[in-house]
Amino acid sequence: MMLVKNPAGFNQVINLIAHDEGNYKLAFLLNDRFADGKDVSWIWDVDFEALADQQVRFTRVLVSGVRADDMALRLKYAGFAPSVSRLSARITTGC
Amino acid sequence: MELNICHLYPDILNLYGDRGNIITMKRRLESRGISVNVDECSIGHETRCGQVRHFLHRRRTGTSSRRCCCDDLASGKGKDICTAVEEEKVFLAICGGYQMLGQYYKTWDGVQLDFIGAINVHTIGAKERMIGNYMYRTTPESSGSIVVGFENHSGKPISVRMSRRSA
Numbered sequence A: 001m002m003l004v005k006n007p008a009g010f011n012q013v014i015n016l017i018a019h020d021e022g023n024y025k026l027a028f029l030l031n032d033r034f035a036d037g038k039d040v041s042w043i044w045d046v047d048f049e050a051l052a053d054q055q056v057r058f059t060r061v062l063v064s065g066v067r068a069d070d071m072a073l074r075l076k077y078a079g080f081a082p083s084v085s086r087l088s089a090r091i092t093t094g095c
Numbered sequence B: 001m002e003l004n005i006c007h008l009y010p011d012i013l014n015l016y017g018d019r020g021n022i023i024t025m026k027r028r029l030e031s032r033g034i035s036v037n038v039d040e041c042s043i044g045h046e047t048r049c050g051q052v053r054h055f056l057h058r059r060r061t062g063t064s065s066r067r068c069c070c071d072d073l074a075s076g077k078g079k080d081i082c083t084a085v086e087e088e089k090v091f092l093a094i095c096g097g098y099q100m101l102g103q104y105y106k107t108w109d110g111v112q113l114d115f116i117g118a119i120n121v122h123t124i125g126a127k128e129r130m131i132g133n134y135m136y137r138t139t140p141e142s143s144g145s146i147v148v149g150f151e152n153h154s155g156k157p158i159s160v161r162m163s164r165r166s167a
Helices: A006-016 A041-046 A068-078 B018-032 B063-086 B096-101
Strands: A024-029 A057-062 A087-091 B001-010 B035-041 B055-057 B089-091 B104-106 B112-114 B121-137 B146-159
Touching: A006 A041, A024 A068, A041 A068, A041 B018, A057 A068, A068 B001, A068 B018, B018 B035, B063 B096, B096 B121, B096 B146
Parallel strands: A024 A057, A057 A087, B001 B035, B001 B055, B055 B089, B104 B121
Antiparallel strands: B104 B112, B121 B146
């Protein structure tokens, strides 16, 4: 599990994953409570497109959290393909 | 069909994920079979408005960023933008980008920044920022659809008389 709070940190994590050759199941959890920052528009500054280019390596992609729908939309427009079930269930407990 | 978008000041005015507007617009147009060309236009670059057939795009800004743009707008770009408005090209203008199309911005402590005056709008800065989620329904003549978003700004644009097209 990796905690990110801003685009710079998120891009570092994406860079780490992009340079690993393994397959991944990815879960993106996004909240907008006070400690998280209530404005989630910063996710549009994250380079998710770099991950979408490698999505063949991701066996499953999940979104969750208070702003799961925003996260799903961001991934969709980054190029992740919901038609192949990579954007999947919303986890509603445990976060 | 092909759309040419002139994206103004993408490098210095992207404060809160504003490039998401371009990403979203490009994806949605392409999903409808419309090819999209985005011409990024920053300080010192020409707008090449003559080649832009359908869209110009502006974005929200901070007050200090607006100051950076004022000289650039005064150097000729503002005139090009006014011409594009006169020619009824379509703008997507967000927050500070919308304000900069107007007459001026006056900060809460009285400092005035003059803008290009393409539309009859001026903006008064509030001492406290307006931040939060919002949802509203547009007027019937604007389709009556529901808009969901997040606001984060201090300026309050005031429309004196909307005589020119804006968005």
